Amino acid sequence: MVGKPQHITIAFDVMGSDHGPLEVVRGAAQLSLESPHIHALLVGDRPVIDEALASIKHNGERISVHHAGDFVGMDEKPGEALARKPESSVAVAARLVAEGEAHALVSAGNTGAGVLACKRHFQLIPGVRRAALATVYPTRGVRGAKQDPFSLILDVGATVEATAEDLVAFAVMGSAYARIISRNERPKVALLSNGVEPQKGPPRVVEAHQRLSQMSGLNFTGNVEGIDIPRGTVDVIVTDGFVGNVCLKMLEGVHDTVMELAQYAYKESLRWRAGLAMLSSGIERLKDITDWEQYGGAPILGFDRIFIKAHGRSKARAIANAGKVAAKAVANELGTAIQEGLAK
Amino acid sequence: MSLPDRIDPRPPRRIYRWDLDKTYLQTDFESLRDLFRTAFQKAHEKVAIPGASALIRELAEQGDSRLCIVSGSPKQMRAVLEEKLKLDGIQWDEFVLKDNVSNLLRGRFRALRGQVGYKLPVILESRIHAPVEAEEVLFGDDAEADAFIYSLYADLIAGRVDERVLAQVLEAGGVYPDDAARVHEAWKKIPIADPVRRIFIHLDRLTPPAHFTAYGPRVVPIFNYFQAALVLLADGHLTAPQVLKIAVEMVQTAGHNIITLSNSFQDLLRRGLPLQQAAIALSQAMEGPNALLKAMRPVPDILAAFSKRLAALGTQPPPPRVQAVDYVSLISHALPRTHKGRSTKPPP
Structure with missing residues (x-):
């Protein structure tokens, strides 16, 4: 080291x-x-x-x-x-x-x-046992001393099939990273699943939930669903590389589609254009807050x-x-x- | 000192011309507040650029050189500046300061900020008395027009600039007629020779080095005085132990370390300066028993750092191209920073 x-x-x-x-x-x-x-x-x-x-x-x-x-x-x-x-x-x-x-x-x-x-x-x-590729995603909430609007998602592609043990390691790595980079003393860590209940999800997620619940020094809050990613309910979202990559691509796709729709609206109607113009300062502010360039990049942990x-x-x-x-x-x-x- | 030396001192073999502010001294006069602070600073409050005083002292070590300082600071600061130089152990032969009170009283406002009309006649007049064979190395910075003025000076005395070009340059540079006359008069008195070996430009403003390409390889932009020392080692003005003394001062007083020094070395290599022999000489000097070099230990780490930087480059880049300097097109870069005609684009 x-x-x-x-x-x-x-x-x-x-x-x-x-x-x-x-x-x-x-x-x-x-x-x-x-x-x-x-x-x-x-x-x-x-x-x-x-x-x-x-x-x-x-x-x-x-x-x-x-x-x-x-x-x-x-x-x-x-x-x-x-x-x-x-x-x-x-x-x-x-x-x-x-x-x-x-x-x-x-x-x-x-x-x-x-x-x-x-x-x-x-x-x-x-x-x-396996490395995790993390990424940051802009959310509604802010976190840590830096008032960071980004939450951390890992893994998004390095380890396609993760075991419960891998997911536990990802949670620890993500938490350490958020603590250091976002200056977030006790980052909230959650597992991505298809329901908030501990027994929801495939066996590896259920097992990881059990093990993470018993770990001291980790602010594990349980499971979150896909909807919680943009809401910023937690600071670190843990999943395997396959699901993480699908989520990431879907979020990017939604973002691109929203931008295309805005451009369409701008061209289509004068009223819509006027509406967008009135919202422009707010949109700019939003852009500032969620500007990924300020974050620089995401780690391989x-x-x-x-x-x-x-x-x-x-x-x-x-x-x-x-x-x-x-x-x-x-x-x-x-x-x-x-x-x-x-x-x- | 022997009797003949006292009566008739040895003529200088080398002349080192230095600017002061931003070349030797760390000076800020970007704002009016900085200007006032600089004006009222006491000698002990003034700070030399790391390695500058050590370099001057080492260059004087041979005893056959002259140190000529030409500064744009006002004459009223002479006492403080002289005291600072003495504190740093610097002995000078010429020290010229700008008479801005006279410029102000005579309404010569262009001369207050103008550098060409001030420095060029002063250094030409100084050269009149120098032996023809005396080599010169000049030190300036990137704040105003030093690269332009020094290069023009070098090419004037080498006979590479004709009278028509000089007249155009002086006119475009807003030089007052009496200063222009001084330039012509001094120039005519100097026998044709090509004594200027190097012009070092301290990158105080971190101007990109390519900005000085138009002046040819004689002009070497430097981030620090370790770089100047390396080039002067390769040029035969300094020995390897002397370069190490300069490096030691920079390490001890300015927080330089193996990484900054080896990066500085590699920066020059990447610009095509032939420093391989200088690096070998430095390695040999570091292996010697000199007690002073203990400050630079651990030696293996330093040697490894330098070797790695050298090896990391793959094939050596070609040396920079020698070219004629087009002074007429470059004059806009030599105008004062506040001048509306000053070009901010890099020279072609």
């Missing part, structure tokens, strides 16, 4: 995001200006990074570059791509973190490749090193914030917190 370092180095997988290397370099440059204790290790095509850096305001004392000549594209199959491209930026970045050259990894590239690279190079925390997966569409600000989230997780020894949580 990585101890508490004085200076934190974050390895950025520069290549492979939707906006190309420039946005990631800009994000790291922004981080170098804003956070003196964080150093950025940019992993990717050196000439491309150098050209971008030379024309961006940055602090050269806080940035270094590691050349990686290949990268995994968004549309590539992770396993095949990593086997074919062992020197891809995400693989090299994960290796550098494992070797101690950096304390955490941030990538806005192919999620599967990122998770697989971590599986190959990082170790699972003792007591964790369970490994001895930190991996923050930034959204593929991340711009510089989101990348910089993902770097800050990663640094915060390192500084607050997230791995140790998870390990201690599992021991209780």
Whole structure:
């Protein structure tokens, strides 16, 4: 496990995001200006990074570059791509973190490749059998000292079939993460099921419910239903990777459909347009509150090193914030917190 | 000192020209409040940029150089600034400050903020008395027009700029006729030579380094004085133990560490500066018994950090291209920041 370092180095997988290397370099440059204790290790095509850096305001004392000549594209199959491209930026970045050259990894590239690279190079925390991919979702409620409007859902795709033991570990990991990142002293943790009653759901969920109810040090509130996700009833929602991924995609689909309907309404009728215009300041406020770029990214939990997966569409600000989230997780020894949580 | 030295001191082999504010001293005058604070600061309250005083002291170590300081600070600050330099153990040969009271009384308002009409004649006049073979290294910052003025100075005395271009530049730069006349007069008195080896621009405002590409590889933008020391080691102005002394000062007084120093080293490599030999010399110096270097221990970690930064780059980037500087198109970057004609876009 990585101890508490004085200076934190974050390895950025520069290549492979939707906006190309420039946005990631800009994000790291922004981080170098804003956070003196964080150093950025940019992993990717050196000439491309150098050209971008030379024309961006940055602090050269806080940035270094590691050349990686290949990268995994968004549309590539992770396993095949990593086997074919062992020197891809995400693989090299994960290796550098494992070797101690950096304390955490941030990538806005192919999620599967990122998770697989971590599986190959990082170790699972003792007591964790499988890693979980978490994501944040904007909700009606706010939580923690940061007044965070985001709740954490895990797993959303790393472990398709989770056992009761895995779900318990996910709950502990999610709780530790929310405590550290959202500064939420006692985050409310719940299992996603088809009813709030303890006996509802498949056997693994029922068993996990029993075990979580008996755990001290965890603010387990029981089961929640899908409807509770956007309501923000709890701070951490635990499920397996299959259900989590279906939920996530459905929530994204609903969001996109609402936006399309709003655009349709705007074009269709003058009255509707006027109505939307009157609501515009409120909509802007809502956008501010639920702006995922301020969160930066979501973690892969369970490994001895930190991996923050930034959204593929991340711009510089989101990348910089993902770097800050990663640094915060390192500084607050997230791995140790998870390990201690599992021991209780 | 021997008798002949006292009567007729050795001519300087090297001349180091320094700006003061934002180059040697950490100065804030972005707002009126900052300006007042700076004006009333006592000598001991002024803070040198990490590594700057150590670099000046080490450059003077050989005893065959001159330190010429030209600052845009008003003459009224001479006592405080001299006291600060003395506190830092700096000995200078020339120290020129701006006569802004005279500018104000004579209604020369352009001259209050203008740098070209002030610095260019001063450094040209200083060069008149220098031996032809004396090399120069110049230190400025990215706040105003140092890269432009120093490059123009270097190319003027090397005979690479003609009279027509100089006249255009002085006119576009809003230089008053008497200052322009001083420039022409001094220039004519200087024998043609190419003595300016490097122009270091301290990136106080963190201006992107590409902003200075148009001035060619002679201009080296630097984030800190360890970078300047590395380049001067490669150029033969400093020895490896001297560079380490500068690094030690930066570590001890400004919180620099292995990561910031090795990142600074790699930053220069990525810009194509040939520092491999300098790195080898530094490694050898660190393995030596010098007690001072204990501050830089653990040595293996430092060597490993430097080696890793070097290896991480893969193939070495090519050295920067040498090119003629187009002063007429660059003059808009040398105008005072408040000037409406000043360009904010990077030079082509």
